[in-house]
Every structure is written in structure tokens, then in C-alpha cells.
Amino acid sequence: MNIEAISITRDSSLRQALQRMDEAGKGLLLLVDTQGRFERTITDGDLRRELLGGRDLDVSLETLPAMQSLIIDRKVTRREALALMNTHSIDHLPVVDTNGAAFDLLDRREIDDQILLSTPHMGDTEQAFIAEAFRTNWIAPLGPNVDAFEREVASLVGIGHAAAVSSGTAALHLAMRLLDVGPGDRVFCSTLTFAASVNPVVYQGATPVFIDSEPESWNMSPKALERAFVAAKAEGRLPKAVIVVNLYGQSADIDPIKALCDAHGVPIVEDAAESLGALYKGQPSGSFGLLTIFSFNGNKIITTSGGGMLLSNDGTLIERARFLATQARDPAPHYQHSEIGFNYRLSNVLAGVGRGQLKVLDDRVKARRAVFDQYRDGLSGICEIQWMPEPEWSYSTRWLSACTINPAGPVNSEQLRAHLSDDLIEARPVWKPMHRQPVFSGTDYFMSDNQSVADQLFQNGLCLPSGSNMSANQIERTIASIRTAFRKS
16 A cells, blocks of 8 residues: 555645545555644545545645544554444545654445365366257256266276266265175274265264374374284284275375275275375376275366265276266166265266366466465475475375474464454364364274374464465465564463
């Protein structure tokens, strides 16, 4: 804000005030004395009343009555400023220094803008696929867009077969059904994840066993997984499956995990909901499990509004998944069902959105990585911030820009999150580990070492706004707010 462009003194004329207001385009001026100290605001209504009162255009502002304008003498947060504006029914708020000189003007239109964590990023290509679905009347949960979307995602990841479904959760539930997970079974699962990675295990009446993270990737720890297998083998109760979650756009260290699972004859279900477009040793994330799931929820790197996909190189499994996802309807001329199925198929319209989004996946990955790089560079002087590592074997999409905050520093992760929230910037803690969730109280949990890595990441971790459609101004605003938080403490 060029404060001089909207400042004026009493020896100026009404004509000059009107010209200055017109040039600035703010709808108000700041009246200051000869020493630059703020006196009051002048609105276009104030000037209009002067003219209607018979004042000549060349008369000075000396006749303008004094008044007490609301000011702030410090840099308040956006939320505080908006609360003041709402209370006093005003749209502007001058900020003055200790000498009484105005150095900034907060404008409601400029500050009432929330930066969200990860918003959908739509383009132009989606419209053509959606229009085709409407033109051909393929609106139902089947159609050419669904078929093509399945082929295109499978080809991208290098997997033979895919079934598009209504959500990543639905895909994972189908995976549990395909593996005959049921009551009395156990399934090993990453503890640092969203509940949707685990809930389908419980849908099937089975019991989850949680596996700690490793500090190198924040994903499933091979060391903790080995401990879990040793204990399970000693009990004579190997798991029915291992759900490996690829967190925040980064693959887990698959090779040692796969070696352990293969040695015990236990299939891997790769929860790649957050990692479409990532690589592990040059191979696409999501291409390693017997079954893989992706999510196309609204906050993901590409979206179908809501949607998911189940993939496998075993075509028989995917064909059965389609059957179960379509209410398990038997091939008969009448409606016949020999087992319980689900209404899990993706609509042809939403699959069209996904096809359009898929065409710009590389651009979305580059954009999110660029956001991460700007945070890292812009905050490089704050040693308390440590960024989510990217091991040499990983190419992360940086779906979310995640970091940890040293609790011994001037602000901890929760204080920083609250500070950003007050500045209308959405940040989130990293996932609360599943073994700490009340709903999973009492479940088994295997740590990497004597300390839980997942607990430490949750305690100190924070995810910053990371959308591929973030503007340079939004990124700079976030960086500036974080720097302010560390300076104020």
C-alpha cells in the first residue's frame, strides 16, 4: 500500500481531495497533519456533504470537522481486523505507528480472502468430456468416459486393469472384499494416515494392527513392519494383508516392505490416494501392490469431485471388483443377487472430469513442487522449520507442503497453525496416528524403535496451503505470516 497516495493535508482543497481520491481508487483518503500524524479518514461521502453544504471546490479542507476514526497501532491479524470492521460497520482500517503516523490501510476486500489448504484446480479440457457425456446422454455410472478413464490411469501407472469407483474408500473396501478379509483376520496398516485407510478393514469385521513411520519418508517403517511380522508369526496369526500408505505425495520405501511381505506370503494393498504422479526409484507410485487404490477427492492433486480407482495386474480381481461395485447383480434377465454388493461405480460425467484432469497431471505436480520450493526458500532462515524429507529414491508430488516445527523454538506447530488461522490461512496438523484415535483404542501398535516416529510427527508436524492454483501473492502472504509468527514470539 502506497500510503502517500491516499494521504492529504488540511491545506489541500476540496478539488485536490477529489482528484486524489479518484486517482487512488480507494474511496477514501487519510487526513494527516504537517508532521504526517494521522487525524481522520475522509470518505467520498464526507466530500459530497461539503459540496452540498455550499463549499467551493477551491476551499481548503480546514473546515472539515475533526472526528475520532478507528485506528490500530499494531499489525493485527486479518481475523482481528475483520472483527473490528464488522463491529463498527467499516471497510477500511488505518494502521498507525508509535508516532501516530499511518503506515498502512487495511481494506476489507483485500484481507477478506482465505487461503485454503488444497483446493480443486479445474481447467478447460474437462468441459469437452463433460459436454460429450451430456450430448450422448451417458450420465449413469458407466459409459465411455468411465472406460477411457480406467484405461488412461492404468496406462499412466503401468498396471494392467482398473475399476473406477465412487471414492478411494470404496476402492479400499473392495480390496478388502477381494482378499476375503473378514472377522478374526488382522490387517497391518500404516498408523500415520487418514481414517479412510483403516475403516474398510473394520467394515469387514477384521482388526487393524498399526505400523509406525520412518523419519526418512514419514511412511511405513520396514523395521516396525518386521517387528510386527515376527510377533504375528510367533502367535501363528499372520495378517491377511498389509496396507501401505503413500503419505502427502510420497511413496513408501517399497522394496524392503515388499521383501518382508513376500517372505511371509502376505499381499500388499498400496494406498496411493495421495501419491498419483509420484515415483519410487523411477517407477510410478501405486504400481507395486497386488491391489492399488487412488483417490480423486476434491483436495487431491487431480479430482473428479469425488471418486477413486482400484487397480491390479490381476484382471480377474478387477472384474470381480466391478461386479461387487455394481450391486453384485447376477447375469440374469431379471434382478438377481447371490451375494451382497455395493453401489460404488463412478459416473460417466465425473469420469469425464477425471480425464480432463489427467491431461494436466504433470503440470499439477510441477506446480505443487514449485509451491514447496518457494516455502523452503522463503523460510530458509528459520532453523526451527524442518521440511518433509525426499529420499534419493523418491520423486514426491508434494501434494501437501509438510514440515515439522521444533517445539523448543519460539512457536510450536499448534501456535503457528493458530496464528495462520487468525490470518485466514488454513494449515493443518499432520494426520493424527490411528493408534491414538479413540475409535481404535486398544489396538496393537509396532514402533520403529523405542520412540514412536508417528507420534513425534503428529506432535510437531504441519501442512501448509499447497494448491497448484495458488497465486504468487498467496504464497508470499503465507511466508510473511509465518515469519511474523516467529518474530512476534
